[in-house]
Amino acid sequence: MPLVRIAAAFFAAAALHAGIAAAQTYPAKPIRLMVPFPPGGSTDIVARIVAQKLSAQLGQPMVVENRGGAGGTIGTAVVAKAAPDGYSLLVGTTSTHVVAPSVYAKLEYDPVKDFAPVSLMAVTPYLLVVNPAVQAKSVKELVGLMRAQPGRLNYASAGVGSTTHLAMEMLKSASGTFALHIPYNGNGPAGAAVIAGQVEILFGSLPAVLPHARSARVRALAVGTLKRSPSLPEVPTVAESGYPGFDASLWLAIMAPAGTPAPVIERLHKEVVAAVSAPGTRDLLDKNGAEVLTSTPAELSAMIRDGVAKYAKIVKTAGVTAQ
Numbered sequence: 001m002p003l004v005r006i007a008a009a010f011f012a013a014a015a016l017h018a019g020i021a022a023a024q025t026y027p028a029k030p031i032r033l034m035v036p037f038p039p040g041g042s043t044d045i046v047a048r049i050v051a052q053k054l055s056a057q058l059g060q061p062m063v064v065e066n067r068g069g070a071g072g073t074i075g076t077a078v079v080a081k082a083a084p085d086g087y088s089l090l091v092g093t094t095s096t097h098v099v100a101p102s103v104y105a106k107l108e109y110d111p112v113k114d115f116a117p118v119s120l121m122a123v124t125p126y127l128l129v130v131n132p133a134v135q136a137k138s139v140k141e142l143v144g145l146m147r148a149q150p151g152r153l154n155y156a157s158a159g160v161g162s163t164t165h166l167a168m169e170m171l172k173s174a175s176g177t178f179a180l181h182i183p184y185n186g187n188g189p190a191g192a193a194v195i196a197g198q199v200e201i202l203f204g205s206l207p208a209v210l211p212h213a214r215s216a217r218v219r220a221l222a223v224g225t226l227k228r229s230p231s232l233p234e235v236p237t238v239a240e241s242g243y244p245g246f247d248a249s250l251w252l253a254i255m256a257p258a259g260t261p262a263p264v265i266e267r268l269h270k271e272v273v274a275a276v277s278a279p280g281t282r283d284l285l286d287k288n289g290a291e292v293l294t295s296t297p298a299e300l301s302a303m304i305r306d307g308v309a310k311y312a313k314i315v316k317t318a319g320v321t322a323q
Contacts, residue, residue, distance in 0.1 A: 026086055026264050030061040033254075034090045036075025038068040040188030041158065042124050042205035046252050046290050047091045050121055053275040068186050070322070071159045072096040073104060080109035084259035086268065090115070092255040095163045098307030102315040103161030104322045111308065116265050117300035118254040119272045122290040126167045126224035126248045127206045128238065129213060134200050139171075139222045139241035142201070146177035154180045155201035156190035161320050164190065166311070167203040167224055167248040169318035174243045194218055205250050206231065206289030224248030231289040251293065253300055265297060 031054075035047045044066060051062040067075035076096045082088035090096075097111040109115075128139065134153070136142035146153055157165035160183045172178060182199050184190040187208035193199045195217045202209065203224065210231055213220040222238045223229045226247050238246040254272050256265060273294045275281055282292050295303070 024263075026267060027058050027060040029087065030063055031058070031086070032088050033062050033064050034075050034079045034088065035064055035066045036068060036072035036090070036093075036096055037066065037158065038186035038188050039066050040191075040208065041186045042207040042250065042290070043072075043091050043093055043252055044188070045207045045288055046122050046124070046285065049281060049284050049288070050254075050272070050275055053278060053281045054271055057271050057275060071100055071103065071161045073100050073107060073109075076100075077108040079255070079257060080114040082257050084116070084257040084261075086256060086260055086264040088257060089118070089268070090255045091121075092117075092253050093163070094250050094307065094311075095158070095161070097255075097304050099161055099163055099166065099311045099315065101308050102312040103320055111304055112301070114258050115255045116258050116260045117295075117297045117304070118256060118265055118268045119297065120251055120253045120293050120295040120300055120303075121272060121276050122285055123249050123251045123293045124290045125206045125229050126164065126203050126250065127209050127213065127229075127232070127235070127289075128171070128203050128221045128224065129194065129201070129209050129218040130221060131194050131197050131200050132216065132219050133197060134219070136221065137219065139236075139238060139243075142221060143175045143177055143242075146172075146175070146179050150178040151180055153201060154182050154199045155203070156182050156184055156193050156199040157202070158187045158190055158204075159183050159185060160322055161315070163248070163250050164202070164204055165320065166314055166318060168201070169320065170246065170248060170314065171203065171238065171243070173317060174246060191218070203248070210289040229289060230286065230291075251303070252290075253295075255300075269297060 033051050035044050037043045055062040072095050079090040155168050191209050194202045212218045220235045222241050276292045
C-alpha cells in the first residue's frame with residue numbers, strides 16, 4: 001500500500017477514535033444553545049422548553065443564549081465559527097437557513113457547509129393577527145381595508161427577510177393589496193408593537209402571538225398552514241379564507257458546527273428526539289402552538305437544500321433585500 005494511503009488511513013482511524021472517545025465522555029460541561037433571536041419569540045419559547053428537558057437527560061446545564069439581529073444571521077454566524085465539539089449548538093430556523101441566503105448578499109456562513117444538522121424539533125404555523133382597533137374580523141375584511149386604502153395600514157415583522165415578513169408578502173401578492181412594512185428585531189418586539197397599536201397587522205409565528213390572541217390583546221384572523229391549528233381550532237386557515245394553497249410555517253431545528261464528531265451528532269440526535277417526543281415536553285409545545293416534528297440529520301440537510309431553492313423564488317417575487 002502506498003505510503004500516502006497508509007498515512008490517510010492512519011489519520012482517519014485516529015479521527016474516528018477521537019470522535020468515539022469524545023462521545024463517550026460527552027457532555028462533560030455546560031452546553032450553549034444559541035437562539036439567534038430576542039427573548040419572547042417563537043424560537044426562544046421552543047428552545048427553552050426543549051433545553052430544559054435536554055439538560056435533565058444529558059446531566060449538564062444547557063444555557064440558552066439570545067443573540068438577535070439581521071434576521072437571525074448574527075447569532076447563527078457565531079455558532080458557524082464556534083469549535084466543533086458539541087458544546088455550541090444552534091436553533092436553526094427557516095429564516096436562518098433557507099431564507100437568509102436569498103436575502104443577504106454577504107452572508108457570514110454557508111447554511112449547508114458550515115453546519116452539522118442534528119434534528120428538527122418542531123414546526124409552528126403563522127398566525128395573522130391585527131390590533132383590536134382594526135375594523136376587520138376576517139381575512140376578507142382585512143383585504144378589503146388594504147384594497148380600499150393602499151398603504152394606510154402597516155404590518156410588523158421579525159425583520160427584513162424574516163419568514164414573518166415573507167408570510168405577509170405572500171398574502172399581499174395573493175390578494176393584490178399593499179400595506180407598509182415595519183420591521184422589528186424579532187417576533188417579541190413585533191408583537192408588542194401590534195398590541196400597543198403602533199402597527200396594525202402581524203403575520204407572526206404562533207407560539208409568540210398565541211398568548212396575546214387568547215387574551216384578546218390582538219385579534220386572530222387566520223393561520224397560515226393548510227390545516228387549522230389544534231391550539232386555535234376555531235380560527236380558519238388563509239387557504240379556506242379565499243386563498244387556496246396558501247401555506248406559511250416555520251421549522252425549528254438543532255444544529256452544530258460543521259466538523260462536530262459524528263458520534264456526538266448521533267448522541268445529540270437521539271437525545272433531541274427523545275426530549276421533544278416525551279409526553280410532558282410534547283404537551284407543553286402543543287400548548288404553546290408548536291407541533292413536534294423530528295428528522296434524521298440527512299433529512300434535515302435535504303430539507304435545507306430544497307428550502308433554499310424554494311424561498312429564492314419567493315424572495316425574488318416579493319423583491320425583498322436586506323437593508
